[in-house]
Amino acid sequence: MLEPKFNITSRINKSLMEIERVRGFLDAVNLKDDWIANMQEKALILESHHSTHIEGTALSLGQAKSILKGKKVKDVNRDDEKELLNYKKAMDFISKYLGKDKPITEGIIRELHKILVKDVRGNQADPGNYRKIQNYVVNSRTHEVIYTPPSALEVPHLMREFVEWINFAMDISPILIAGISQFQFVHIHPFLDGNGRTARLLSTLILYKTGYDFKRLFTISEYYDKNRPSYYQAIQAVRKNNMDMTIWIEYFVEGLRTQMAEIQQKGEQIIKQDVILQKIKKINLNLRQEKAIKYIMKNGKITVNEYQTVASCIRRTAQRDLEKLGEKGIIKAVAKSATDPTKHYVLL
Numbered sequence: 407m408l409e410p411k412f413n414i415t416s417r418i419n420k421s422l423m424e425i426e427r428v429r430g431f432l433d434a435v436n437l438k439d440d441w442i443a444n445m446q447e448k449a450l451i452l453e454s455h456h457s458t459h460i461e462g463t464a465l466s467l468g469q470a471k472s473i474l475k476g477k478k479v480k481d482v483n484r485d486d487e488k489e490l491l492n493y494k495k496a497m498d499f500i501s502k503y504l505g506k507d508k509p510i511t512e513g514i515i516r517e518l519h520k521i522l523v524k525d526v527r528g529n530q531a532d533p534g535n536y537r538k539i540q541n542y543v544v545n546s547r548t549h550e551v552i553y554t555p556p557s558a559l560e561v562p563h564l565m566r567e568f569v570e571w572i573n574f575a576m577d578i579s580p581i582l583i584a585g586i587s588q589f590q591f592v593h594i595h596p597f598l599d600g601n602g603r604t605a606r607l608l609s610t611l612i613l614y615k616t617g618y619d620f621k622r623l624f625t626i627s628e629y630y631d632k633n634r635p636s637y638y639q640a641i642q643a644v645r646k647n648n649m650d651m652t653i654w655i656e657y658f659v660e661g662l663r664t665q666m667a668e669i670q671q672k673g674e675q676i677i678k679q680d681v682i683l684q685k686i687k688k689i690n691l692n693l694r695q696e697k698a699i700k701y702i703m704k705n706g707k708i709t710v711n712e713y714q715t716v717a718s719c720i721r722r723t724a725q726r727d728l729e730k731l732g733e734k735g736i737i738k739a740v741a742k743s744a745t746d747p748t749k750h751y752v753l754l
Contacts, residue, residue: 408571410586412651421659422579428666431673432621441676442621449625450474454493457606457627460634463489488526493603496521500611504619509573510611512565518607523600531599536561541598553645555595564594572612580616584609585658589644589651606630623669629661679703682736682753689734694719695727699753702737707750 455470463486465473472479473487474494499521520534536558543553556564568590575583588609595601606627613619630637640657644650686699694717701716702708708716713724728751731737735754742748 407574408567408590410571410590410651411649412582412586412655415652415656417656418582418652418659421656421663422581424663425581425659425666428670429618429620431670432623435673435677437621437673437676438680442623445672446622449623450494450497452625452628453610454490454497456625456631457603458486458489458493460627460631460637461489461600461602465490485527489522492522492524492526493607496603496607497610500607500614501622503611503615504622505617506615508615510569510608510615512569514611515565515569515604515608518611519597519600519604522603522607523597527599531597536565536596537598539598541595543595552642553595555593561594561596565596568594580612580618581659581662582655583616584612584618585655586651587612588658589641589654592641593644620666620669624662624665626661626665629664678753686736689736691731692727693717694723695731698727698731699736702751702753707740707752709748709750713751 451471451474452467454474455465455467459465463483465482465486469479469482470490473482473490479487496518499518516534516536519531522533523529523531524533538558540557541555542551543555544550545552568587571590572583572587588605591605591608592601597604610626614622636657640654643653647653682699682703686696691699694713697716698708698713701712710721710724710728713719713728714721717724717727719727728737728739731751732739737751738754739749739751742750
């Protein structure tokens, strides 16, 4: 059976503890269903865009948003568009396994790959089938071969061994299983193409089925895509260190920890906004003031000039409205700096 080498460093431990804290926060707080649904939609768009972007699609985030919302976008590569739509379908596929205590099988992995690469680039990736020839990982800029995966003859045995390890790994956090699986899959590179995307989805699937779905609000591929050199270096570090996965696992859990911190921050912000909205409901505000409050919730602050624009009013009216909001304990004035007394207004 596969026996991955790694050490649980203080850095890994710290990240795992922070991830567990956010998991507890998400389980404990009462976040509105419509907010959760909205954030899940945004996360799905970001994950689909960034994971396919890592592999070379040329779509912008704006184009990806439009395509995933069913809009027609001109002047885009149709294979790029299809890869993006396929990734969303694959995310929908793994969502069926949320919290289900069922083993991960080679059949599920093959189906995942089939969804990802079906009808893309002439089906050259042989959807759902392990490769029968040698493939290589090539630097996209220099075209230099940076990794030669195991031979095609070894793939069936390696995949059987790999899947068995996923299902029977004991005394190890599901987060670590997800991270190790992501590396091990790209190391085996069992398919002709689409291995990176399949690996990231398999990692997400493991988190989903073991109760670490975090309400499907995280977008781990965004972390990778924003600094691709670090992503590739973390993967290569395993091979350079005699297959010791410690550096990769540190990178993986740090990426997830970063995502969790962002989710908690957004969750706390929406809770704060709900408290403010409940307070506002008990106070008679005019339409101008309501617009201003929504503006502050979105942008964090508002100036008198911005109030004039948002509320379509003269300066004197803006100043009077802001003073009344301050008297009612909804906002407070903050000076720009010690040397610049220019004020802006924030929520209390």
